[in-house]
Amino acid sequence: MMYKIEAIVREEKFEELKAALNKIDVNGITIWQVLGFGSQRGYRRVVRGQEIDVLIHSKLKFEIVVSSEEWRDKTIDTILEVAKTDQVGDGKIFVSEIVDAIRIRTGERGYDALQPDTGK
Amino acid sequence: MNTGDNAFILICSALVFFMTPALAFFYGGMVRRKNVLNTIMACVGVMGLSVVMWVMCGYSFAFGPDHLGLIGGLKYFFLNGIDFNSTSPYAPTLSATTFVIFQMMFAMITPALITGSVVGRMRFPALMLFIALWSLIVYYPLAHMVWGAGGMIAKWGAVDFAGGNVVHISSGVSGLILAAFLGKRRGVEHVSYRVHNIPFVFLGAGILWFGWFGFNAGSALAANGLAAHAFLTTTLSAAAALLSWMAIDVLKEGKPTLVGASTGLVVGLVAITPGAGFVPLWAAFIIGILVSPICYGCMHIIKTRLKIDDALDAFGCHGIGGIWGGIATGLFAKSSINSVAKWDGLVFGDTHLFVAQLEAIATTIAIAAVGTLICVGITRLVTTMRASAQDEAFGMDNSQHGEDAYPAFNGFDSVI
Numbered sequence: 255m256m257y258k259i260e261a262i263v264r265e266e267k268f269e270e271l272k273a274a275l276n277k278i279d280v281n282g283i284t285i286w287q288v289l290g291f292g293s294q295r296g297y298r299r300v301v302r303g304q305e306i307d308v309l310i311h312s313k314l315k316f317e318i319v320v321s322s323e324e325w326r327d328k329t330i331d332t333i334l335e336v337a338k339t340d341q342v343g344d345g346k347i348f349v350s351e352i353v354d355a356i357r358i359r360t361g362e363r364g365y366d367a368l369q370p371d372t373g374k
Numbered sequence: 375m376n377t378g379d380n381a382f383i384l385i386c387s388a389l390v391f392f393m394t395p396a397l398a399f400f401y402g403g404m405v406r407r408k409n410v411l412n413t414i415m416a417c418v419g420v421m422g423l424s425v426v427m428w429v430m431c432g433y434s435f436a437f438g439p440d441h442l443g444l445i446g447g448l449k450y451f452f453l454n455g456i457d458f459n460s461t462s463p464y465a466p467t468l469s470a471t472t473f474v475i476f477q478m479m480f481a482m483i484t485p486a487l488i489t490g491s492v493v494g495r496m497r498f499p500a501l502m503l504f505i506a507l508w509s510l511i512v513y514y515p516l517a518h519m520v521w522g523a524g525g526m527i528a529k530w531g532a533v534d535f536a537g538g539n540v541v542h543i544s545s546g547v548s549g550l551i552l553a554a555f556l557g558k559r560r561g562v563e564h565v566s567y568r569v570h571n572i573p574f575v576f577l578g579a580g581i582l583w584f585g586w587f588g589f590n591a592g593s594a595l596a597a598n599g600l601a602a603h604a605f606l607t608t609t610l611s612a613a614a615a616l617l618s619w620m621a622i623d624v625l626k627e628g629k630p631t632l633v634g635a636s637t638g639l640v641v642g643l644v645a646i647t648p649g650a651g652f653v654p655l656w657a658a659f660i661i662g663i664l665v666s667p668i669c670y671g672c673m674h675i676i677k678t679r680l681k682i683d684d685a686l687d688a689f690g691c692h693g694i695g696g697i698w699g700g701i702a703t704g705l706f707a708k709s710s711i712n713s714v715a716k717w718d719g720l721v722f723g724d725t726h727l728f729v730a731q732l733e734a735i736a737t738t739i740a741i742a743a744v745g746t747l748i749c750v751g752i753t754r755l756v757t758t759m760r761a762s763a764q765d766e767a768f769g770m771d772n773s774q775h776g777e778d779a780y781p782a783f784n785g786f787d788s789v790i
Contacts, residue, residue, distance in 0.1 A: 302690075304673075306566065
């Protein structure tokens with residue numbers, strides 16, 4: 255079974271999380287700049303003494319597709335380890351099952367499509 | 375003609391000129407990305423309009439032969455009769471043309487200040503028409519009354535070194551009234567400021583400070599000690615106001631902000647403008663340190679109680695700062711510093727100047743208010759002032775000019 259892990263994390267965790275995921279050898283990361291809010295519902299800012307509620311704010315989303323439960327758990331553990339600050343606003347991880355994966359160049363499908371590219 | 379004076383004032387004119395593009399950046403950074411070009415363009419449009427109008431009739435109306443103490447005439451139409459080889463009656467050591475040029479730059483920055491009140495929602499053609507009318511109906515007469523030969527306000531003994539009344543109070547009051555007639559920007563009840571580029575705000579504020587040296591020191595109309603004194607009072611007031619705004623930020627929110635520091639230095643410059651060449655140095659410090667809390671408090675009242683969408687605080691900064699500066703000049707001026715002031719200020723025990731200053735301020739407010747109402751009336755007869763809801767939502771850059779500034783930093787910019 256393949257899984258997609260979507261982790262919405264703090265922007266400042268970018269370098270650290272990228273490095274940690276690379277270190278455990280995940281075979282691909284897609285990163286999105288995203289906007290939204292969670293249960294903390296934005297934050298407050300002040301300009302010239304006027305309060306401004308910023309509901310929608312900026313986060314990063316890491317998308318990683320893995321080929322086994324073992325890799326799924328390993329990836330989630332790594333994200334938790336790095337992205338957790340114990341403050342409100344650390345983000346969320348969503349996990350879903352993936353029906354298929356295709357490597358465009360070779361046409362390999364499923365498990366094979368996610369394995370290291372040997373350049374054949 | 376004194377070549378030293380002439381050279382100095384020509385350079386000061388170029389400095390004052392630089393303030394209008396600076397204002398374009400100061401204002402441009404404070405609006406949303408989708409309105410930045412329209413905001414800058416308002417200042418750019420004024421640059422064209424004000425020069426052409428000044429040469430055509432503005433100088434003549436402001437500094438031509440007096441009519442009833444209210445306005446000049448058409449004697450110098452298209453600067454006819456201004457000989458660059460002869461000296462100016464207003465500044466005996468300057469070429470007549472140098473004086474025309476220096477004053478031209480003031481007629482440029484003043485209407486540009488108004489545009490800060492109306493950003494994000496006023497149709498560009500309507501704004502240009504309003505500015506042209508406002509120059510004719512408010513600026514030229516007011517400049518005449520304060521600085522022109524035979525002008526009414528000058529006769530009362532009120533003083534205005536570099537344009538607290540003529541430039542700042544008039545533009546601030548007019549901006550507030552125009553903003554009230556235009557109505558609020560869409561969504562302003564949710565977010566009052568949409569600062570999209572804070573470096574632009576400081577770029578503008580920094581160049582404004584630089585230009586203000588020409589504005590205030592140049593208002594001595596000679597390369598003399600008074601010019602140096604005005605230079606120093608100007609920069610001290612700006613620095614003190616910058617620090618006091620930072621202090622307010624820290625006291626209220628725990629952190630100093632760059633928008634706050636930039637705003638503080640600008641209101642410090644506004645406040646010292648009428649008194650730069652009249653008050654002692656220690657008074658410049660007091661004027662600067664107090665203007666930030668005064669403006670900070672008033673902006674809050676305008677936004678929350680009056681509920682007028684003076685978008686970038688043209689009134690909050692220039693109106694209020696100018697009024698404080700005019701009052702402060704009545705408090706701290708010394709005729710030993712500049713004999714144009716017939717009396718000393720209130721703190722030295724003479725009430726004459728103080729009363730004259732209050733009268734001048736009240737008169738300026740009245741003229742600006744009535745004049746703006748007339749300009750609004752005429753503009754409305756000719757064209758629609760307010761952009762359509764769709765154009766406003768789409769963004770003024772595209773709807774008014776068909777241009778885009780730059781892509782959004784993160785694809786979505788209703789967030790600051």
